[in-house]
Amino acid sequence: MSAPVITAFRQVPGFAKGLVRDVRARWAFEEVGQPYEVRLLEHPEIKTQEHRALQPFGQLPTYSDDEVELFESGAIALRIAERGEGLLPADEAGRARATQWLIAALNSVEPMIFDLIAVDVFNKDEEWAKLRRPSAVEALRTRLGDLSKALGGSEWLDGDFTVADLIMVAVLRQLRHTDLVAEHPNLAAYVARGEARPAFQKALADHMAAFAEEAVPA
Ligand SMILES: N[C@@H](CCC(=O)N[C@@H](CS)C(=O)NCC(=O)O)C(=O)O
Known part of the structure; x- marks a missing residue:
């Protein structure tokens, strides 16, 4: 069985370092102890027909193993969780709830964060x-308030750490340029707990190392 392969960028602008979605896949691999390979791409390469055969929207990450090729960081993280141990509860109901929270992270929280990033990063000079x-x-603040209430005093979203926490923490990390998460001490502690996990630290270090290699003069 060969190691799964994901794609990542060879280089990105400063604001994106540490946040590109290959971190989610790398983190999931580290949590389950699954070795993997990375194919580094230049930005123009993700717009080619060859890459679009793997990722129809011309983005990354992509994932492939011996059985399946996938895009969407959530689907990739779920696949890694399903093939490995430790990121999904053993019981069916628990797995359904983990999937629910993973989709909530991507479908109910991330779009509002993306709205703010569109304003703060991609269009910051536009009137x-x-x-x-x-x-x-304001919309994001309300959503984060609701999330904070749902989390309450719990360590993770639903019992033990799952792939849903991995994706939720990765989503919330995108607000590192604001104080919006810090407005809710339980959410800030939740993100900090996720980031303190050795698997996250290893994933982030490997993600950043690819950019550092680029900076070394020939
Ligand atoms: N929903 C997709 C979003 C993928 C995405 O936005 N990828 C970014 C990197 S984090 C990208 O490829 N950006 C380059 C571009 O869109 O041209 C996922 O979660 O995988």
Whole structure:
């Protein structure tokens, strides 16, 4: 059985370092102890027909193992969790709830974060972005307040750490340029707990190492 392969960027702008979604796949691999390989790509390569055969939207990460080729970081993390041990509960109901929270992270929380990133990063010099920001912040603030209440005093979203926490923490990390997570001490502690996991630290270090290699003069 050969090692699964994911794609990652050879280089990205500073704001994206540490946040590119290959970190999610790398983190899941580290949590289950599954060795993997990385194919580094330049940005233009993800727009080619060859890459779009793996990722129809011309993005990354992609994933392939002996049985399946996948795109979407959530689907990739779930696949890694299902093939390995330790990221999903043993019982069926627990697995359904973990899937629910993983989808909540990607479908109920991340879009609002993306709205803010669109304003703060991708369109920061546009007049409309300045006008849009307050309402984007308010909507996100409300959503994070609800998430904070749902988490309450628990360590993780539903029992032990699962792939849903991995994805939720990865999603919330994208707010590192704001104080929005810090407004909720339990959410801030939740993200910090996720980031303190040795598997996350290893994944992040390997993700960053690819960029450092690039910076070494020939
Ligand atoms: N929903 C997708 C989003 C993938 C995505 O946004 N990838 C970014 C990197 S984190 C990308 O490829 N950006 C380059 C581009 O869109 O041109 C997932 O979770 O995998």
